[in-house]
Amino acid sequence: MSDFAIVSDAVTKRYNGFEALKGVSLRIPRGVVFGLLGPNGAGKTTLLSIFTTLKRANSGSVIVEGFDVQKEKYSVRKLQGVVFQDSSHDGELTAFENLFFHAKLYGMPSDKSRKKILDVLELVGLSDRKDDFVNTFSGGMRRRMEIARALVHEPKILYLDEPTTGLDPQTRNHLWEYLKNLRGTTTIVLTTHYMDEAEKLCDIIAVIDHGSIIAQGNSDDLKxxxxxxxxxxxxxxxxxxxxxxxxxxxxxxxxxxxxxxxxxxxxxxxxxxxxxxxxxxxxxxxxxxxxxxxxxxxxxxxxxxxxxxxxxxxxxxxxxxxxxxx
Ligand SMILES: Nc1ncnc2c1ncn2[C@@H]1O[C@H](COP(=O)(O)OP(=O)(O)OP(=O)(O)O)[C@@H](O)[C@H]1O
Ligand SMILES: [Mg+2]
The missing domain is CATH 3.30.70.980 (YebC, transcriptional regulation domain)
Structure with missing residues (x-):
């Protein structure tokens, strides 16, 4: 088995003729925190959408833990936890119920999932709101729910699209600490335009601009x-x-x-x-x-x-x- 969790080769993506990704090739080693750093519109979400099987590339290939994202979608999806920019919770369910159904979807036994849900709710500071409906939550709280959901089924690969946008500094630090602890066992791919986030958290940073990777390395290499x-x-x-x-x-x-x-x-x-x-x-x-x-x-x-x-x-x-x- 290769040492890489994700290997992408010459990935391109066009939206109505506009080239959002212009041949992105990346090797993401297993167990690292990999940061995709770039300004608005650089192509970060598009690339993550392709890695996570939500969008198809126009050309190129992406292999995640040995599975092809286009041909083996289901196997790829089973491995991943995803926090996207837009929230997608069922507001008519409580925080606990949302996470419980999610864990079930991933085939987690009930006993295990109950314990894990309490852990992740604690992590994101929502333990005392666990029985409240999600549609009563603030924007930041919904974001924290999103993170809790991505973690509950203990994914091998965790994708976080601007995970800390809209979070207060305390929750932000808390999350960074937690992500650091996952290093080694979970491969984490995150996008950000916060340099301090990339710097503090990421083992490898790829800088993306206008759909191309323009530099890659650890923060010292880049500097x-x-x-x-x-x-x-x-x-x-x-x-x-x-x-x-x-x-x-x-x-x-x-x-x-x-x-x-x-x-x-x-x-x-x-x-x-x-x-x-x-x-x-x-x-x-x-x-x-x-x-x-x-x-x-x-x-x-x-x-x-x-x-x-x-x-x-x-x-x-x-x-x-x-x-x-x-
Ligand atoms: N569904 C779509 N249809 C048309 N153009 C799109 C679509 N999604 C993204 N784009 C365009 O592709 C480019 C890359 O968008 P993308 O969302 O990947 O950027 P990003 O790096 O995630 O930006 P941000 O930091 O603002 O989230 C942008 O120019 C955007 O306008
Ligand atoms: Mg984006």
């Missing part, structure tokens, strides 16, 4: 693409010749009156750089460090921010959210 981190120094002296003389391995530039020193690792370099500057008698009025984020990676690869469709204006971008690439 290396940007090529270094930035130390910002405010000074009325010119530090460029000082640093050049010091032979310190860095590149330095001045933008909007602030010196930007690009280094491999800001944390390791900052003390040395400050020593060099102080020894040369440079007066420093402020120092800041900009560690590379996944947002920078996206910006570097696409020239636009994950959240905005418009190209970023490098010149006017503020230093409080510095995503500058040279």
């Amino acid at each position: 290396r693409i940007v090529g270094g981190e930035v130390i910002l120094v405010r000074s009325s002296d010119n530090i460029i010749p000082v640093l050049k003389r010091s032979k310190f391995k860095c590149s330095v530039d001045k933008h909007n009156g602030i010196f930007e020193i690009r280094v491999d690792n800001a944390e390791k370099s900052i003390a040395k750089i400050l020593r060099v500057l102080e020894r040369a008698g440079v007066k420093i009025s402020g120092v800041d460090v900009h560690r590379t984020t996944l947002e920078d990676v996206f910006l570097h690869l696409t020239g636009k921010s994950l959240r905005e469709e418009s190209p970023v204006d490098f010149e006017t971008k503020s230093y409080t959210n510095l995503g500058r690439v040279n």
Whole structure:
């Protein structure tokens, strides 16, 4: 058996001539948390819909745990738990009943499912609402029900399409912790446009934009693409010749009156750089460090921010959210 839970090859999807996926090939190892990170409309939900047999690809193939998603739908579906963007609960049933019927559908014995349902309701913080009708729940609570349902039958592969959108920070953290504990036994594929979510949770991140995977790796791999981190120094002296003389391995530039020193690792370099500057008698009025984020990676690869469709204006971008690439 291969080490991969999911193998997709050159998957394409068109909607009325519009190419939503342009040949997506991915190898997702078993037991990892795999994150699909991309802006609105990138193709994340479309790809998940194909992996989970809800949509058919126009071309290419997807094999999930050895089963072909187009030819062996039923076998594929049995393995998976899915949390989609849109809620699909029966509001006329209580939280417990919803989960109980779901577990039955997956052939779980009643005793086992009762215990498991109480566990997952506890996890999503809905234990005290278990006997309430779902149509009395708030949006966030419905979302939490959705997550509970995906987990109740202990799926081998868990798909989460923007799982924490609309959740309060406490539930979000709670869910992250829970998902981390599933690592190793369950393969988790999640989509998100939250970089912190991708960063904290995912072993592997694939960045998707306009239907194509544009980068893939763990968060350190991805950050290396940007090529270094930035130390910002405010000074009325010119530090460029000082640093050049010091032979310190860095590149330095001045933008909007602030010196930007690009280094491999800001944390390791900052003390040395400050020593060099102080020894040369440079007066420093402020120092800041900009560690590379996944947002920078996206910006570097696409020239636009994950959240905005418009190209970023490098010149006017503020230093409080510095995503500058040279
Ligand atoms: N049923 C559909 N019919 C026509 N176009 C569609 C359909 N579903 C998706 N699209 C288009 O395909 C592209 C990818 O959509 P998709 O929902 O996969 O993006 P996404 O990455 O999940 O975005 P979001 O972050 O907003 O959820 C978008 O341009 C979208 O408008
Ligand atoms: Mg989506």
